[in-house]
Amino acid sequence: MEAIAEKKTDITENREIEVTGESVIKDVESIETVGLPFVDNAKMSMRDVNVFYGDKQAIFNVGLDIGKHEVVAMIGPSGCGKSTFLRCLNRMNDTIDICRVDGSLQLEGQDIYDPKLDVVPLRARVGMVFQKPNPFPKSIYDNVAYGPRVHGLVSRRSELDEIVETSLQKAGLWEEVKDRLQAPGTGLSGGQQQRLCIARTIAVSPEVILMDEPCSALDPIATAKIEELIAELSENFTIAIVTHSMQQAARVSNRTAYFHLGKLIEVNDTEKVFTNPDHDLTEAYITGRFG
Amino acid sequence: MDKLNLDQHISQQFNADLEELKTQLLEMGGVVEQQTINAVKAITTADGELAEQVIVVEEEVDEREMKLDEACTTVLARRQPAASDLRMVLAVAKITRDLERMGDEAQKIAKMSIHLNEDGEAPRGYVELRHIGSIVHQMVITTLDAFARFDVDTAVKVAQEDKRVDQEYKTAMRELATYMMEDPRSISRVMNIIWALRSLERIGDHARNIAEHVIYLVKGLDVRHISVKEMKRQLKDK
Amino acid sequence: MNKDQEQIMTTETSGQKPNTIDLVNKNLAKRYRAEKRFRFYGLASIAFGVLCLVFLFTDIIGKGHSAFLQTYVKLNVDLSAEALDISDINDPNQLAGANYQGVLKAALRERFPEVSGRRTKRKLYGTVSNGAGFEVRQMVEADPSLIGQKIDVWVHADDDIDTYYKSRAADGSGAYTGRMSEQQIGWIEALIADGAIEKRFNTTFFNAGDSREPEQAGIRGAIVGSLLTLLVTLALSFPIGVAAAVYLEEYAKKNKFTEFIEVNINNLAAVPSIIFGLLGLAIFINFFEMPRSIPLVGGFVLTLMTLPTIIISSRAAIKAVPPSIREAALGIGASKMQVILHHVLPLAMPGMLTGAIIGMAQALGETAPLLMIGMVAFIVDVPGGIADPATVLPVQIFLWSDSPERAFVERTSAAIMVLLAFLITMNALAVWLRKRLERRW
Numbered sequence: 001m002e003a004i005a006e007k008k009t010d011i012t013e014n015r016e017i018e019v020t021g022e023s024v025i026k027d028v029e030s031i032e033t034v035g036l037p038f039v040d041n042a043k044m045s046m047r048d049v050n051v052f053y054g055d056k057q058a059i060f061n062v063g064l065d066i067g068k069h070e071v072v073a074m075i076g077p078s079g080c081g082k083s084t085f086l087r088c089l090n091r092m093n094d095t096i097d098i099c100r101v102d103g104s105l106q107l108e109g110q111d112i113y114d115p116k117l118d119v120v121p122l123r124a125r126v127g128m129v130f131q132k133p134n135p136f137p138k139s140i141y142d143n144v145a146y147g148p149r150v151h152g153l154v155s156r157r158s159e160l161d162e163i164v165e166t167s168l169q170k171a172g173l174w175e176e177v178k179d180r181l182q183a184p185g186t187g188l189s190g191g192q193q194q195r196l197c198i199a200r201t202i203a204v205s206p207e208v209i210l211m212d213e214p215c216s217a218l219d220p221i222a223t224a225k226i227e228e229l230i231a232e233l234s235e236n237f238t239i240a241i242v243t244h245s246m247q248q249a250a251r252v253s254n255r256t257a258y259f260h261l262g263k264l265i266e267v268n269d270t271e272k273v274f275t276n277p278d279h280d281l282t283e284a285y286i287t288g289r290f291g
Numbered sequence: 292m293d294k295l296n297l298d299q300h301i302s303q304q305f306n307a308d309l310e311e312l313k314t315q316l317l318e319m320g321g322v323v324e325q326q327t328i329n330a331v332k333a334i335t336t337a338d339g340e341l342a343e344q345v346i347v348v349e350e351e352v353d354e355r356e357m358k359l360d361e362a363c364t365t366v367l368a369r370r371q372p373a374a375s376d377l378r379m380v381l382a383v384a385k386i387t388r389d390l391e392r393m394g395d396e397a398q399k400i401a402k403m404s405i406h407l408n409e410d411g412e413a414p415r416g417y418v419e420l421r422h423i424g425s426i427v428h429q430m431v432i433t434t435l436d437a438f439a440r441f442d443v444d445t446a447v448k449v450a451q452e453d454k455r456v457d458q459e460y461k462t463a464m465r466e467l468a469t470y471m472m473e474d475p476r477s478i479s480r481v482m483n484i485i486w487a488l489r490s491l492e493r494i495g496d497h498a499r500n501i502a503e504h505v506i507y508l509v510k511g512l513d514v515r516h517i518s519v520k521e522m523k524r525q526l527k528d529k
Numbered sequence: 530m531n532k533d534q535e536q537i538m539t540t541e542t543s544g545q546k547p548n549t550i551d552l553v554n555k556n557l558a559k560r561y562r563a564e565k566r567f568r569f570y571g572l573a574s575i576a577f578g579v580l581c582l583v584f585l586f587t588d589i590i591g592k593g594h595s596a597f598l599q600t601y602v603k604l605n606v607d608l609s610a611e612a613l614d615i616s617d618i619n620d621p622n623q624l625a626g627a628n629y630q631g632v633l634k635a636a637l638r639e640r641f642p643e644v645s646g647r648r649t650k651r652k653l654y655g656t657v658s659n660g661a662g663f664e665v666r667q668m669v670e671a672d673p674s675l676i677g678q679k680i681d682v683w684v685h686a687d688d689d690i691d692t693y694y695k696s697r698a699a700d701g702s703g704a705y706t707g708r709m710s711e712q713q714i715g716w717i718e719a720l721i722a723d724g725a726i727e728k729r730f731n732t733t734f735f736n737a738g739d740s741r742e743p744e745q746a747g748i749r750g751a752i753v754g755s756l757l758t759l760l761v762t763l764a765l766s767f768p769i770g771v772a773a774a775v776y777l778e779e780y781a782k783k784n785k786f787t788e789f790i791e792v793n794i795n796n797l798a799a800v801p802s803i804i805f806g807l808l809g810l811a812i813f814i815n816f817f818e819m820p821r822s823i824p825l826v827g828g829f830v831l832t833l834m835t836l837p838t839i840i841i842s843s844r845a846a847i848k849a850v851p852p853s854i855r856e857a858a859l860g861i862g863a864s865k866m867q868v869i870l871h872h873v874l875p876l877a878m879p880g881m882l883t884g885a886i887i888g889m890a891q892a893l894g895e896t897a898p899l900l901m902i903g904m905v906a907f908i909v910d911v912p913g914g915i916a917d918p919a920t921v922l923p924v925q926i927f928l929w930s931d932s933p934e935r936a937f938v939e940r941t942s943a944a945i946m947v948l949l950a951f952l953i954t955m956n957a958l959a960v961w962l963r964k965r966l967e968r969r970w
Binding site: 090092095097119120121122123124127128129130132134135136137146147150151197200201204 | 782783851853854855856857858859860861862863864867871872875876
């Protein structure tokens with residue numbers, strides 16, 4: 001009998017939690033982004049972005065600038081829309097039939113959702129690194145050379161060799177693989193694979209690199225190497241990174257954007273966000289006060 | 292955001308860790324406060340035993356400081372706190388340091404008390420000691436209260452009080468300096484009183500520092516090295 | 530409620546709290562028994578399957594192995610120009626039209642001089658195959674210098690003699706006589722006593738086309754017909770199937786229409802093959818008026834039949850390509866076609882090839898649709914191209930199994946063995962190809 005009584009209380013408690021959960025969502029609907037979402041020297045600038053999956057809205061009125069040679073980290077709980085937003089930036093969402101993107105997304109003043117714009121050159125300008133290291137089942141050399149080849153960037157083999165070497169060097173992988181460029185890329189360790197993917201991305205000299213949780217499948221040492229790499233890359237590239245690790249966001253980024261239930265809650269300098277965020281929801285998330 | 296919600300983490304252990312920091316700090320504060328009041332009492336009533344006690348308690352304060360520092364290091368290492376939690380840990384570490392200094396100053400006052408007992412009663416200064424002592428004691432209580440309740444307004448009051456202590460201290464100095472010029476034979480004894488007053492003033496400064504840490508902890512605002520007026524203005528802007 | 534649970538309840542109510550590990554142990558024996566039973570069922574099923582297979586193979590091999598040997602008869606043939614009834618030995622026309630059957634008959638008469646009377650003589654002539662004359666002709670044409678000599682020639686025995694000799698034990702007992710008379714048996718025993726009858730490897734079976742005479746019948750025509758038909762089928766169904774699968778998986782929007790197509794493809798894979806035969810008959814032969822019995826039409830029909838299989842397996846293979854690879858290529862800026870050609874197809878190729886080969890194996894064993902388009906005809910010549918009339922292996926088996934001659938029974942089984950060998954080879958090829966292509970990385 002006692003057990004039954006306990007269960008009942010459990011149920012009522014759950015309901016209460018659900019009710020409070022709803023009230024949180026209601027609060028969120030009236031929220032404007034706080035902090036500094038816009039910068040002067042924007043590489044990419046997004047305004048009033050709404051994303052829909054069929055009838056469901058995934059992103060609500062997001063406005064954000066990504067400055068030149070800046071690292072912007074996007075954090076937030078699972079399902080908050082940060083990855084969805086990131087994938088809008090090089091139109092990777094095009095592959096999903098039911099996905100619809102509204103609003104203005106510009107790369108150096110050019111609308112990237114212009115129907116006349118070809119996504120192929122766009123993706124050459126805005127490269128992407130994914131959550132799981134996904135090298136092609138080809139040799140290390142061919143992995144890096146793939147981008148330059150499909151875009152026809154080179155005419156001679158020697159030029160291609162040079163691009164492969166410099167890309168691998170920039171990705172910090174050259175020393176480890178220079179003797180086995182013809183070995184399969186899938187034979188590398190997880191961290192090396194991810195750096196190979198980064199080398200593959202930078203081989204086409206993009207202006208912006210999008211990273212979707214690039215370290216979530218890696219051990220701490222590999223993660224540290226990638227983070228070090230991000231810092232080096234930010235000298236030449238503009239980087240937007242989605243991460244679940246707040247420490248990582250704190251370590252690598254200049255500015256941090258906090259997403260919550262499809263809304264951009266707060267954007268601020270990273271130091272500010274991690275010492276004294278403006279918004280209660282940001283504070284609650286980064287201090288681990290709700291899930 | 293005046294409420295810090297330190298007890299609302301997903302991790303109950305984290306809640307407990309932070310709560311433990313707070314409790315330990317307030318306990319240490321209680322010890323230092325008692326030390327201050329005892330030191331002033333010992334010097335004004337020429338109670339040598341009480342003075343010895345203050346000196347002995349100082350060891351406990353040192354121990355507590357080390358324990359709190361270790362607790363702060365542990366939380367930093369294990370929890371990687373951010374935002375208000377990070378400020379909490381930093382503030383506790385800094386307040387601990389200030390409290391320990393306050394303990395040192397109280398110990399100096401107690402030593403002065405023992406000197407005075409050996410050299411003989413000073414002719415002047417006890418009124419000032421008692422007066423400034425009570426203000427400073429109140430400041431210590433208030434600043435600990437501000438920390439306990441994370442109350443910015445109370446903390447601002449402490450800063451204001453510190454200004455008053457500084458003025459009282461200057462007045463007392465001028466007066467005692469004049470007296471020493473009139474009666475050079477009493478210089479060594481009056482100097483003991485001056486040292487004690489100086490320590491009290493220092494305790495007041497530390498109380499103000501603690502109040503500033505509380506403001507940083509609650510508001511995330513660094514209000515060190517600025518006037519109370521500026522402090523108020525910045526708090527209003529926030 | 531079973532006993533165990535009852536016990537638990539009683540121990541609970543009597544206040545002694547049962548130890549968890551005791552309860553677990555109590556159930557453990559039961560669990561192990563259940564597991565043993567479960568494994569036994571699986572083992573029994575496999576044993577049953579293996580038994581059936583062993584039975585099938587023993588039967589087929591038991592019946593068919595003798596078809597790989599052929600009985601030959603030795604005759605002392607007079608190859609003089611007069612006997613062959615030719616005047617000019619250098620004239621190929623005369624050589625081709627010479628009376629070879631006549632010299633064989635003469636040789637038989639010479640061997641058994643006591644035979645008299647038309648009917649008995651005809652029986653005697655039936656000792657050697659009807660086609661034996663051709664063998665002699667081939668010999669003479671290959672070496673005209675033989676003319677004028679009297680030589681020993683080994684020729685095919687008639688199927689009755691073949692059957693008799695193969696079933697005969699060493700001491701002459703237990704032989705299958707069939708429709709042979711005492712007299713014929715006497716002749717054969719006499720020849721055996723002379724050492725003028727022996728078994729040799731049956732090259733005819735692999736070199737000749739079909740024939741009314743079992744000893745002259747071979748499966749070469751059927752094999753070539755099968756290969757030509759399969760060639761047409763593969764050349765059509767693989768590209769069409771892969772292209773359809775690629776479109777459906779990569780380009781087609783997911784809507785009611787594509788769902789409808791998908792259901793239909795799955796449905797077609799289960800449609801009886803005879804329906805495809807009827808369809809082929811209606812479209813290719815009646816409407817397009819293509820000739821009957823040719824591998825081209827057979828290939829068309831089998832293409833219709835194997836397409837669903839290939840499309841389904843190709844789609845499965847394409848689906849199995851990890852989306853991360855697609856994303857990676859898209860993220861670099863490869864176009865959709867580049868993604869498909871550079872990444873999806875190479876990775877899906879082993880699966881698609883396996884599907885295609887299994888579809889081909891299915892097509893190889895198919896009879897019903899080919900019956901409908903006339904590939905069941907009796908065709909003696911080995912087809913020279915996809916437009917020549919032909920038959921295929923399973924149809925050949927079907928035809929032979931219908932023939933009354935005892936000697937066709939063993940040839941039927943032998944043909945089945947050849948068909949099985951082809952199927953095993955193809956499946957092994959599928960496995961090998963998959964292994965090889967997958968091993969690349």
